[in-house]
Amino acid sequence: xxxxxxxxxxxxxxxxxxxxxxxxxxxxxxxxxxxxxxxxxxxxxxxxxxxxxxxxxxxxxxxxxxxxxxxxxxxxxxxxxxxxxxxxxxxxxxxxxxxxxxxxxxxxxxxxxxxxxxxxxxxxxxxxxxxxxxxxxxxxxxxxxxxxxxxxxxxxxxxxxxxxxxxxxxxxxxxxxxxxxxxxxxxxxxxxxxxxxxxxxxxxxxxxxxxxxxxxxxxxxxxxxxxxxxxxxxxxxxxxxxxxxxxxxxxxxxxxxxxxxxxx
Amino acid sequence: xxxxxxxxxxxxxxxxxxxxxxxxxxxxxxxxxxxxxxxxxxxxxxxxxxxxxxxxxxxxxxxxxxxxxxxxxxxxxxxxxxxxxxxxxxxxxxxxxxxxxxxxxxxxxxxxxxxxxxxxxxxxxxxxxxxxxxxxxxxxxxxxxxxxxxxxxxxxxxxxxxxxxxxxxxxxxxxxxxxxxxxxxxxxxxxxxxxxxxxxxxxxxxxxxxxxxxxxxxxxxxxxxxxxxxxxxxxxxxxxxxxxxxxxxxxxxxxxxxxxxxxx
Numbered sequence: 093x094x095x096x097x098x099x100x101x102x103x104x105x106x107x108x109x110x111x112x113x114x115x116x117x118x119x120x121x122x123x124x125x126x127x128x129x130x131x132x133x134x135x136x137x138x139x140x141x142x143x144x145x146x147x148x149x150x151x152x153x154x155x156x157x158x159x160x161x162x163x164x165x166x167x168x169x170x171x172x173x174x175x176x177x178x179x180x181x182x183x184x185x186x187x188x189x190x191x192x193x194x195x196x197x198x199x200x201x202x203x204x205x206x207x208x209x210x211x212x213x214x215x216x217x218x219x220x221x222x223x224x225x226x227x228x229x230x231x232x233x234x235x236x237x238x239x240x241x242x243x244x245x246x247x248x249x250x251x252x253x254x255x256x257x258x259x260x261x262x263x264x265x266x267x268x269x270x271x272x273x274x275x276x277x278x279x280x281x282x283x284x285x286x287x288x289x290x291x292x293x294x295x296x297x298x299x300x301x302x303x304x305x306x307x308x309x310x311x312x313x314x315x316x317x318x319x320x321x322x323x324x325x326x327x328x329x330x331x332x333x334x335x336x337x338x339x340x341x342x343x344x345x346x347x348x349x350x351x352x353x354x355x356x
Numbered sequence: 357x358x359x360x361x362x363x364x365x366x367x368x369x370x371x372x373x374x375x376x377x378x379x380x381x382x383x384x385x386x387x388x389x390x391x392x393x394x395x396x397x398x399x400x401x402x403x404x405x406x407x408x409x410x411x412x413x414x415x416x417x418x419x420x421x422x423x424x425x426x427x428x429x430x431x432x433x434x435x436x437x438x439x440x441x442x443x444x445x446x447x448x449x450x451x452x453x454x455x456x457x458x459x460x461x462x463x464x465x466x467x468x469x470x471x472x473x474x475x476x477x478x479x480x481x482x483x484x485x486x487x488x489x490x491x492x493x494x495x496x497x498x499x500x501x502x503x504x505x506x507x508x509x510x511x512x513x514x515x516x517x518x519x520x521x522x523x524x525x526x527x528x529x530x531x532x533x534x535x536x537x538x539x540x541x542x543x544x545x546x547x548x549x550x551x552x553x554x555x556x557x558x559x560x561x562x563x564x565x566x567x568x569x570x571x572x573x574x575x576x577x578x579x580x581x582x583x584x585x586x587x588x589x590x591x592x593x594x595x596x597x598x599x600x601x602x603x604x605x606x607x608x609x610x611x612x613x614x615x616x617x618x619x620x
Binding site for chain 1: 528530531534535548550
C-alpha cells in the first residue's frame with residue numbers, strides 16, 4: 093500500500109483538488125494549517141444562518157464568509173474558490189441530502205453565500221501537541237458523533253439540537269484538554285459536557301449517530317465537544333430549497349495556520 | 357448577631373490584627389486582595405522547602421518569601437511583619453503540631469525563613485465572579501479537604517502526599533471552573549482531578565480529613581484542587597525542630613490584588 097502524498101502548502105493542495113488530482117480525506121494534509129467545515133446557502137437564508145452561527149458559536153464558529161454569489165474567501169486564502177477547492181460536496185434540497193458531487197461548477201447559483209466554520213482538526217492538532225492522546229486518531233477511525241437534547245439557539249428558520257463529538261480521556265487528560273481547547277474558540281472551543289451521556293440525551297455511546305464508536309477504557313470519562321455536523325441539522329430544520337456542505341472529512345484547507353486561531 | 361467589621365484596605369486590617377483588635381477568620385476581609393498560606397521554617401530547611409515548592413507548584417505556589425531572620429515580605433506589602441500580621445499561628449515541633457499562638461513575638465528565631473503561598477480564596481473569588489457557585493461558601497462551612505495517594509515531588513526531607521480540596525459542580529460548571537482557575541497558577545491553578553474519588557485514594561467523600569463535607573447533588577461531580585494544607589503534610593514528613601504555619605482560615609492578607617495573580 094502506497095502512502096498518500098502529503099501537500100505541505102494549502103494553496104498547492106487546493107490546486108491539486110481543483111485539477112481533480114486529489115479526491116481524498118484532507119486530515120493530515122497541509123500540517124499546521126486550519127481546515128474548515130463548509131455551509132453554502134441561498135442569500136434569502138444567509139442572514140438568518142449568520143445569526144444562527146452568532147447565537148451558537150461553539151458548534152458553528154464562522155472563520156470565513158463570502159459575498160453573495162462570490163465563491164472567493166480572501167480572508168482564508170487569496171485564490172480560494174469554494175466551488176472547486178473542496179474534494180467533495182453534499183447537496184441538500186429542501187433540507188434533505190440528495191447526493192454528493194465532486195464540484196459545484198454546475199450547481200452554483202448567483203445568490204449563494206458560503207460560510208467556512210472552524211473544525212476540530214485544529215484543536216486535535218493542539219491536543220496531540222500537548223501530549224493528550226486522541227482515541228479515534230490512535231485507532232484510526234472517524235470520531236463518534238451524537239445527536240443531543242441540547243437545543244441550539246433559534247435564529248429565524250434555523251434551530252434544531254446540538255450535535256457533539258466524543259473523545260474518551262482520563263480526568264487529568266480531560267482537564268488538560270479543557271485548557272488546550274479553551275484557547276481555540278474559533279474551532280469549537282472548550283467541551284460542552286463530560287461524564288454521564290444521558291444528561292445530554294445520549295442513550296448509548298456504543299451507537300453514535302455519525303462516525304464510529306471509540307473504546308472507553310477503565311478510568312476514562314467521555315468528553316463531549318460541540319460538533320460541526322450541527323449546521324447540517326440546522327439546515328434540515330430550515331429546509332432551504334438548495335444548500336451545499338463539504339462531504340464529511342473532505343474539508344476546505346485554508347492558508348490560516350491553526351496557531352493563528354488561538355485566542356491566547 | 358452583629359456583623360463583623362469588614363476592612364477594605366489590607367494594610368488597615370493587618371494593623372488591626374497587629375493590635376489584636378481582629379482575631380477572626382480572614383475570609384471576606386479586604387475584598388479583591390490576595391490572601392496567603394504561611395509556612396515558616398529554620399534556614400537549614402528553607403532551601404529544601406523552596407525546592408519542594410518549585411517541584412509542587414499546584415499545592416505550594418510561592419507568592420512571597422523572606423530573607424533569613426527577616427519577618428518582612430516587601431513584595432506583598434511594605435509594612436508586613438510575619439510575626440504579628442496573621443490573626444493566629446500553629447506551632448510545629450519535630451513535625452508535630454504542638455499548639456497555637458496569637459503571634460510569633462516570643463517564638464521567632466533569627467534563622468527563620470517565611471514562605472507565603474497562594475490560596476484558594478483568590479480563585480474562589482474569580483469563580484463567584486464567573487457565576488460558578490461554590491457549595492461550601494453557599495452553605496457557609498469550611499471547604500472539605502482530603503489526603504490522597506498522589507505523591508508530591510520529593511525535595512530533600514520534604515515529601516508526603518498531596519492534600520486536595522473538593523468542590524461539587526455540574527460538568528458545565530466544572531468546565532468553566534477549569535477555565536477560570538487555569539488563569540491562576542499562583543493560587544493552585546486548574547483542578548488535579550474530577551469524578552471517582554477512589555482514583556486518587558479517597559475512600560469516602562462524606563468523611564474529609566480536614567474541614568466539613570459538602571453536599572453533592574444529583575448530576576454533580578466532585579472536582580478536586582491541590583490544597584494549601586499540603587505543606588503541613590510535608591512539614592510532618594521533614595520534621596524540622598521548629599516550624600510555624602497560619603492557623604486554618606487565619607491568613608496573611610497581602611496588598612496584591614487577586615487580579616494581579618492572574619496569568620492572562
